[in-house]
Amino acid sequence: MRGGLLGSDVPLAVRYDLALVDLDGVAYRGHEPIEGAAEGLGGARELGQRLVFVTNNASREPESVAAQLSGLGIPTEPDEVMTAAQAAAEVLTTRLARGAKVLVVGGAGLVTAVRAAGFTVVTSADDEPEAVAQGFAPELGWAQLAEAAYAVQRGAWHVASNLDLSLPTARGFAPGNGALVGAVRSATGVEPSSAGKPAPTMYRLAVERAGATSPLVIGDRLDTDLGGARAADYPGLHVLTGVSTARDDVLAAPGERPTYIGADLLSLLDAHPEPQVAAEGWWTCRSAAARVHDGRLELHGAAAVDGASREDRVDLIRAACAAAWSAADAGEVLDPTSVPDLDVHGAGSASAAR
Structure with missing residues (x-):
């Protein structure tokens, strides 16, 4: 795939059989809907495009995410949600045997995903875990971060669900998982592995699950969503409803450039002229x-x-x-x-x- 903007003489929802849709800043902002999201995604479904919501947020279960989307007028089934927790659990399977002890520092979604992958979840560094899986949860505090640091210092493999420094909410931008991972990194000097965007893991898992042949990544962040699209060699649509701005697009590094640009998710229903x-x-x-x-x-x-x-x-x-x-x-x-x-x-x- 070439590095510039592409054109499409048909709506993107017709050209691509699967949309890999980010959540925060794209489908909703905090608990508030984003204008045009329900109409754009609903129209895309009517045109035959399938949807998988791919999020770096590892704190929630797919069922909870699907319920929130459905409540905002975007009917969604749990199997249409791919979380960074699921991707982190997949990364763990590449080095650990089933039954291995994993210290989970995160929310219910990460605990469930790690257990579903066949690992034993522990809560203390004294349990001698082979790995630490860390994901965002608003209730995380110093005690949990300290346990992660102790375990990593003793040789546990540190796997982060994602490294997003900020998290968009209805009130503004709050510290994201990357900021919390930074505390453990600063205490240990150990660079963690990351399962979330911009690593292509989640996108490839979602495409494989859906059996798609022509996926389109949709996101609001150049450094994660669109960088992940480039890493996976998938086309990416940047919607201007979240973190990265149009000015950021103009100044984007080659590895973070979008393939298409739209104001919001209604742009899925439009043709896109090529410069x-x-x-x-x-x-x-x-x-x-x-x-x-x-x-x-x-x-x-x-x-x-x-x-x-x-x-x-x-x-x-x-x-x-x-x-x-x-x-x-x-x-x-x-x-x-x-x-x-x-x-x-x-x-x-x-x-x-x-």
């Missing part, structure tokens, strides 16, 4: 245009005017990404101060770069 190179270094996407000239991003067209439609603003983001990525791949240095916010949901500030 085209034009004269004098300009890249166009319908009426939007962008180029990098003398190390600075320049924007042009109706989409670069305050008050432009959301569709026009997304096209401007696509053109800006194509121009910036092309310049970066050619060895040109882009001045990041020339890249505006490109807010797709508000009035936008693209005028800052005109």
Whole structure:
């Protein structure tokens, strides 16, 4: 799969038979729904696309996640949920025999997954576990982190469900599992293995479970969701409803670039125009245009005017990404101060770069 944005003349829900959908920042934010999520996913199902919700959150059981989604108007069965807890348990099987002792530092979802994989769950470093499985749970405290540190210091294999530093909630961004793993890493000096995104483990397990042939990853974070898509060599749709912004897209490293960009999950129901190179270094996407000239991003067209439609603003983001990525791949240095916010949901500030 090539590194730039692709186009699709049919809705993405028609082109790809399986959507691997992130949860926090994509389908919901904390306990609140995200506008367009239920309609977009419902429409995708009607077009024949199957869904698997793939989350780095290891604290909850698939049944709990499915119930929450169903309550938000996104009917979901537990077998349509793939958690980082399940991926962490799968990673443990690559080195440990069935029945091995594992110290679980995390929520009910991680405990269940580790037991289901055939391991003996313990709660103390004094039980001499062969591994520590660590996942996020809001009730975790110093005592549990200390037990993990003691076990790792004594030689236990440290497996983290994910390394997300932050967790989007309805009130803002809270410390994620990566921040808690960092406490154990700081105490022990041992770098943990990670099962969650951006490692491709969960995506490949979900595709295998579904028997899909053409999967599409959907996420809000470039460093985890879209980085994982690149690691698995799957196309990825970045929806601008969570952590990473359109400006982040323009400045993205090659290993984190999305294949498609949409405002929200309703973009599953749309065709996606592919940016085209034009004269004098300009890249166009319908009426939007962008180029990098003398190390600075320049924007042009109706989409670069305050008050432009959301569709026009997304096209401007696509053109800006194509121009910036092309310049970066050619060895040109882009001045990041020339890249505006490109807010797709508000009035936008693209005028800052005109």
